[in-house]
Amino acid sequence: MLLPETRRSISHVVDLLAEVKMMAAMEHPHIVEFIGVAWDSLTNMCVVSEFMAGGDLKALLSDYEEQNHPMGFNRGKLKIALHIAHALTYMHSLDPPIIHRDLKSKNVLLNEKLDAKLTDFGTSRERVNESMTGGVGTCLWMAPEVMIGDRYDDKADMFSFGVVLSELDTHLSPYWHVKDPNDSSRQMPEPAILQMVATGKLHVKFSKETIKAVVELGNACVSLDPTTRPTASDALYKLHTILANESEKDGFVK
Incomplete structure (x- = not known):
């Protein structure tokens, strides 16, 4: 939806229309379904999509933290991770591939059964060249190459996916464990965090309760070198394997 302060901006109207075009072209069980567009003028439009009764993943994880989950x-968390990987595999397999560029827990919506679907394609772009430049996305989920304005591709989404895996594990915001060196009661300022992430000196943290294979996948996703990160299909296969193995030995947290 165009906010009142942006309705007279042609660039914002064009961006919304681009998002509409992209959403209308995608059809997948783990991408929020596009219903249509409502408007009473060219500058007063909104996108209509399916209703997701479970809210967003960020809110669910905040509830988990408050409830000492x-x-x-x-199984529920792993299912959510699987659904995200399914959506990314679909997007990255299109011709040309589509890169979400703003994958984070807030942009994962849930239904009443906690089935997950990706939303918010306002910053997504078709990968028409070998790689792109231009920093987009929300900083704490952003891949280092995007932060520094370097060339990037669909592996930028995989970095963000690794960050989301850490959120699913801990229920906390990325880099929650990093404290201000001058005041241990406060978190390190975001610019300092981003500088450390961009240079590979800081990574997201997983809890000791996490399945080892999930930690390995998450750490691979947030590798500083994009070429060593798994593809979405690699991650999907790995998650299916983890689910099968852990179900067989009942290795999930209760």
């Missing part, structure tokens, strides 16, 4: 992965 156990850290680590249970």
